[in-house]
Amino acid sequence: MNNNNNLFSLSAKDIITQKTDPKSVIASLTERINKVEDKVKAFVRKPKINPAAKPSPKTNQPLWSIAVSIKDNICVEGQLTTCASKILSGFHPPYDAEVITRLKNAGAILWGKTNMDEFAFGSSCENSCYGPTSNPHNLDCVPGGSSGGSAAAVAADETIMSIGSDTGGSIRQPASFCGVVGLKPTYGRVSRYGLIAFASSLDQIGPLTKNVYDSALLLNTIAGYDHKDSTSADIKVPDFTKSLGEDIKNITIGLPEEYFTKGINREVKIAVDTAIELLKKKGAKFIPVKLPHTQYAVAVYYIIATAEASSNLARFDGVQYGYRKDTGQGLIPMYRATRGEGFGEEAKRRIILGTYVLSSGYYDAYYLRAQKVRTLIKKDFDDAFKTIDCILTPTSPTPAFKKGEKLKTPLAMYLSDIYTISANLAGIPAISIPCGFTKNNLPIGLQLIAKPFAEDTLFKIASAYEAETNWCKIKPKL
Numbered sequence: 001m002n003n004n005n006n007l008f009s010l011s012a013k014d015i016i017t018q019k020t021d022p023k024s025v026i027a028s029l030t031e032r033i034n035k036v037e038d039k040v041k042a043f044v045r046k047p048k049i050n051p052a053a054k055p056s057p058k059t060n061q062p063l064w065s066i067a068v069s070i071k072d073n074i075c076v077e078g079q080l081t082t083c084a085s086k087i088l089s090g091f092h093p094p095y096d097a098e099v100i101t102r103l104k105n106a107g108a109i110l111w112g113k114t115n116m117d118e119f120a121f122g123s124s125c126e127n128s129c130y131g132p133t134s135n136p137h138n139l140d141c142v143p144g145g146s147s148g149g150s151a152a153a154v155a156a157d158e159t160i161m162s163i164g165s166d167t168g169g170s171i172r173q174p175a176s177f178c179g180v181v182g183l184k185p186t187y188g189r190v191s192r193y194g195l196i197a198f199a200s201s202l203d204q205i206g207p208l209t210k211n212v213y214d215s216a217l218l219l220n221t222i223a224g225y226d227h228k229d230s231t232s233a234d235i236k237v238p239d240f241t242k243s244l245g246e247d248i249k250n251i252t253i254g255l256p257e258e259y260f261t262k263g264i265n266r267e268v269k270i271a272v273d274t275a276i277e278l279l280k281k282k283g284a285k286f287i288p289v290k291l292p293h294t295q296y297a298v299a300v301y302y303i304i305a306t307a308e309a310s311s312n313l314a315r316f317d318g319v320q321y322g323y324r325k326d327t328g329q330g331l332i333p334m335y336r337a338t339r340g341e342g343f344g345e346e347a348k349r350r351i352i353l354g355t356y357v358l359s360s361g362y363y364d365a366y367y368l369r370a371q372k373v374r375t376l377i378k379k380d381f382d383d384a385f386k387t388i389d390c391i392l393t394p395t396s397p398t399p400a401f402k403k404g405e406k407l408k409t410p411l412a413m414y415l416s417d418i419y420t421i422s423a424n425l426a427g428i429p430a431i432s433i434p435c436g437f438t439k440n441n442l443p444i445g446l447q448l449i450a451k452p453f454a455e456d457t458l459f460k461i462a463s464a465y466e467a468e469t470n471w472c473k474i475k476p477k478l
């Protein structure tokens with residue numbers, strides 16, 4: 001049993017099974033935020049606590065009184081939502097994102113807005129107009145990105161669960177850097193209504209949690225068809241918690257040779273190899289697989305993602321949303337000044353790159369070709385999944401890096417996503433779970449990838465691994 005002082009470290013599963021008093025949990029989380037948030041800076045808007053508010057009476061809602069923190073690119077009615085960009089300063093959405101409606105209906109407490117790279121452009125949470133978030137395991141290191149604030153808030157026990165978004169790895173890579181569980185669902189599984197778009201054909205909302213059970217529980221709440229999102233899949237949502245703890249004896253896992261070559265950090269490789277041995281002992285069978293178009297994934301991603309981003313960001317013009325810089329010289333100078341001052345450096349880089357690859361004369365050579373290679377990348381996975389249930393890879397080639405280390409070299413930063421972006425290009429689900437620590441106490445993550453709508457397979461394997469290890473329980477010293 002937990003005493004009052006460490007209730008903040010509970011998972012949703014603990015709270016539900018131990019029937020912990022929600023008011024005490026919230027009080028404990030508040031104390032925790034007061035103690036560590038100045039160091040971690042996970043939130044762009046800390047949870048608002050009304051001491052006079054009475055806890056809502058006990059209900060059977062699945063997330064009743066559980067604190068869930070929200071990435072700042074997800075609209076909450078009437079609450080400032082900025083995507084960590086100056087251009088959205090003052091933007092109060094008039095509606096809730098579909099995931100927010102579902103969280104409210106499930107009884108969750110919306111627990112603050114978390115920091116991110118501006119418009120989710122980045123892998124380190126440093127491209128934020130609010131300044132960087134720190135990795136709770138080592139404050140000199142980045143928490144990963146772009147959902148770095150969400151991952152750090154969970155790792156630092158400032159929240160119970162959080163919601164992020166993943167366009168090329170933005171849930172899984174920070175989960176791996178911070179030692180928590182992060183899931184990118186199948187494209188179409190979770191409604192994107194009210195998620196401020198980065199790259200609409202790649203974006204998915206998903207959970208960042210303290211363990212695999214919580215991930216399944218949170219996915220249960222947010223998944224499901226939504227007519228407001230034209231790409232939402234009308235497919236039945238199973239109870240994902242049911243697949244936890246199932247035996248993995250008949251599971252075949254593929255190891256893609258292309259992911260285990262040069263560039264992978266030694267300690268990451270050792271941790272992943274050790275995890276493979278453990279899964280073998282539990283009965284899983286491993287076979288090598290080929291994903292031959294992997295080598296093009298980063299290039300293809302940065303063409304498609306920037307093309308879509310440049311188009312999605314066209315709406316921020318000083319007229320409809322947030323920030324406006326009126327120079328008094330008419331419309332075009334106002335657009336220029338607003339966008340010039342409102343967007344950060346990385347956003348501008350992506351708008352320029354995306355506009356370039358979409359411009360006539362270059363469209364066929366870059367954008368169209370990238371779309372064709374994307375189809376080949378997807379086909380690699382389709383072929384592989386004919387003989388296997390799941391693919392296992394490291395989540396990131398390295399553990400968390402130092403703040404500032406990759407800020408001036410965008411290409412080095414882009415390579416942090418080398419193992420995660422293919423799942424977005426193919427639209428398939430993938431999870432990152434903790435699988436060890438480096439000698440310097442930095443978490444290491446392992447990624448499992450499955451076929452479309454087979455999140456249950458991910459949960460099954462992830463929970464079998466988690467049951468034998470204790471990585472999720474190793475907390476940062478803060």
Ligand code: GLN
Pocket residue numbers: 120121122123145146165166167168169170171198305417
């Ligand atoms: N780091 C990748 C990028 O900068 C992925 C970001 C994301 O998934 N939102 O585009």
